[in-house]
Amino acid sequence: MNWTNIPSLSALRAFEAAARLQNLSAAARELNVTHAAIAQHVRTLEHAFSESLLIRQGRGVAPTPAGQQLAARLKSGFEIIADAVQDLHDNTADRPLNITVTPGFATSWLMPRIGEFWAQHPQVQLNITPSTALIDLRRDGFDLAVRYGEGVWPKLTSELLTAAQYWAVAHPDLVAGRTVRSLHDLSDLPWLLDVHQLERHRIIEAEGLDLSTLQVTQLNTNDLALSAATAGLGVTVQPRPLVERDINTGQLVKLLALREGGLGYHMVTVPGRTPPALKIFMRWLREKAASW
Template identity: 55%
Template sequence: MDWSSLPSLSALRAFEAAARHQSLSRAARELNVTHAAIAQHVRHLEADLSEQLLFRAGRGVAATEAGQKLAQKLGEGFALIAEGVDALREQSATRPLTVSLTPSFAMNWLMPRMGGFWQTHPDITVSLTPSAALVDLRHDGFDMAIRFGNGEWPGLESTPLTSGEFWVVAAPNFLEGRHPTSLPELQQDPWLLDAQMLELRRVIEETGFDLSAVNLNVLDSNELIISATLAGLGVSVHPRSIVERDVTAGTLIHICSLPRADLGYHIVTLPGRDSANLRTFRKWLLNVASEPTG
């Protein structure tokens, strides 16, 4: 289709509304513009088509024969557009909301809370895809991702979800009654580190603690790190949001904190993609993130 040969869509909409209502004023109210704007659009359209489309009739307007034919076709066309848009909106409202997130965040933060969302929003299906891989929201077809970092991802919109505070933790049976409160007190202990959390290594080493001087076991995922820590195999460091529930339950002990306000989990979406279901899930996530743990 050669769009350059068509008149302005605004002018076509204005004319169709004026012809249907037989009134410039009612057309202006429907389109939320001024009476003068409708009149100007109609004049421009008549000039573009070299054809009179409307004439004064009493206190309103009426369409000429040419105007009637055009108004009928425009009405049919706009109705088809509305039908297509409504069908797509209905499809969007019923299809699952797809969310990419890391396995550790899914297991330790989101899933213990998801029951609340299912209870209050049984009409919204959320499809969770836990993966350590960095997905492309646009090409991989995800509505949302929950990512850890500083929130700066080019071409994406991000909303902070959790703080960037890190907690150094260990199991009670590992500490055996000891009560360390700082990293230097853990120099002789075995450590557990996630190979994929490069930010975590930097956060630890920026405190002056030398990881190369400790007995360090590097595992391939944070899920393995948490499991090994719970089993009493060493000391580990995690975003507070990942281990806070275990600390509250007493299965892990919080030794000390490593604050990093620039890091945290973020809700990440594509610009302009903001369906009703997405807004509802985002709002719920932010609400539960602000609630105290326990």
């Protein structure tokens, strides 16, 4: 489509409203602009077309024959646009929400609770994709990401869901009979760390422990570190949300609460894109995080 010869849509909307309502003030109220703005838009169109489009009639205005023809076409065109926008809104409202979360958050925090959400909101369909990959919410069609970090993602909106509370944990058999007052009391045990989670390394070192002196097994994912810990193969440091369930079931024991590193799980969204179903889901996440 060649837009070169098409006047501004604002001017066309102003003229269509004035011709339909036959009153400049009424058109101004409908479009939430001033009377002068409507008049200026009409004059701009008349200059562009070298044609009179409205004439005064009593206290209002009336379209000329040329104005009637243009107004009828514009009314039809704007109705098509409005229908297309409404159809898209309807499709968006009906489609499932696409959510991406880290695998650890999905397994240890979200999935044990999601049944409650489904029971409370059966009308909201969710597609949940566990992933640690770098996701482009716009390109990949995701409505929400739950990601771990400091909360700064360029051109996206993030909201802290739950702050990072780090716990040192291990299988009960590994630490049976052991008194643990600091990480130094665990320095003779094997350690399990995700090679990519460098902030965990900093937190351990902030507790005064030198990692180079420990027996550390570096694993490619945090899920592997957790699995190895529940199998009794070593001590690991994890955010509280990821290990609370295993502690409650007795598969792990909490040894120490460590100092927070300014990190946490955040809800990440595209600015201005919050369909009603997403608002419902985010409100539920907040409630669950607050009560946890």
